[in-house]
Amino acid sequence: MRWSAPPSQSDVESPSVIGSGKSSITPVFQNQPGFPQKYINPDEIALTLGGDTMSKAYEASAIAAKERLKCIEQKVSFSFETVMSHPSKLAVLETAAEAGFETKVIFVSTENPNLNIDRVKQRVLDGGHNVPEDKIVSRYHRSLSYLPKAAEIADKTYIIDNSDSLQIKAVLSQGQVIEQPEVKIDWVEKTIATLNERLQKKLAIERVNPDSSVASLNRSNHTGKIKSVGKHFLVQQTKDNGTVVHENSILNSDESAVGHDVLINYRNGVHKISIPEISIDTSDKIEDTLFDLANSSKYIVLNRGIDKTSSEDLKVYNFPSGVTIEKSSESLSISYNDKLLRFDRDFNIIQNDFSNREILKLNQQTQSIKQHTLKQSRDREIQIDLYLSI
Structure with a gap:
C-alpha cells in the first residue's frame, strides 16, 4: 500500500487491556529511534x-481525541495510548492511514483476564485507581475482538x-505474519487463526x-438489503447495486438480519442501524396499511421470533434497524425509537404513537421481511423434498 505523506510521518497506537502493562511497555518503545515525539495519553x-x-x-478522553485529529490534520507524527475497547480507535487508525500516515500498533495483553484483575488489585494497594472487575473482563475480550481489524489497517x-x-x-x-518466535502462546495463536479466517472469507466475498x-468507519452511510452475515463480516447490497462489507466485530449482527433493508451509518467508529428513507405511496388507506402491518408482524414474530424467558406466552423479534415486535396471547406490539403501536388480539388499536408516514415505512419493512421469510420456508421445503426423493 502506498502513502501520500513522507515516511517520517507516523501514527503509533499502543493498545492494551487494563492491567496488561501498557505503561511498562511504552517507555521501551519511546526510546527506539523514529518513535514520534508527540505522545497522547489520556491518563x-x-x-x-x-x-x-x-x-x-x-x-481527558475528549481532549485526547481532539489532539489526535489535530495531529492528523496538521500531518504531525504522533503516538497514543488506549485500551482499544471502543471502535473509535479503529476509526483513528483508518483516518490516519487514509491521510498518508505510516501506522503501527503495539498491542499488549495477557493469556487471561484474571491476571489483569490481580494486577489492578495490586495497583489499588499501591495507591493507584481501581477498575471494576466486570469492566476489565469485558474490555479484555472486546479489545481482542478489535485486534484483527486493527492489524489489517496498520502497516x-x-x-x-x-x-x-x-x-x-x-x-x-x-x-499478515512476518515474524513469529518458535515458542507460541494460545491467545496470540487464536488471533492469527482469526486473521487467516478473515482473509479467506474476504477472498470468498471478493470472488x-x-x-x-x-x-x-470514520464517516459513511450505506442503504440497502443485508445479503449475508458471518462471524467476521456483514455483506450489504446497496441501492445502486454495489456491495459493501461491514465489520461484524463492531455491528454484532446475526443471521436474523439477512433480508432486512437498513441504513447503516458510521461516525468516528460508532455505528447506527435504522430504517432507511424510502419512497412511499401515501395514497394507500392507512386502515388497510395498519391491518397489513399487524398481519405481517404477527407472521414474522411467530415464525422468526424467540420466546422471552420472563413469560411463557411472549415471543419477541428484533429488527437490526431497532424495530421490535412482541406478541403475547392478548396483544401485539411494535416499537421503534421510543414509540409504540399496540393491537389487541382482534387487531383493534390500543395505542399508536406513530405518524401515518412512519406506519407506511414500518409496513414496508415488515412486508419485505415476511416475503423473505416465506422464501426461506419454500427453499427449505424444496430441500427436504429433494432429500426425501433421493
Missing part, C-alpha cells in the same frame, strides 16, 4: 485536570504477551462480488 492529561475521577476521565503490528514478562509474540504487516468495498 497523563487527566492529572492536569480538576474535578472528580469520572469527570476528569471523560474530559505494522507488534503483538506482545505480558503474562509473565514482556515478550513480542508476533509481528504483522497489514494482517462473488469483485467490485465490493469496505465500509469506512
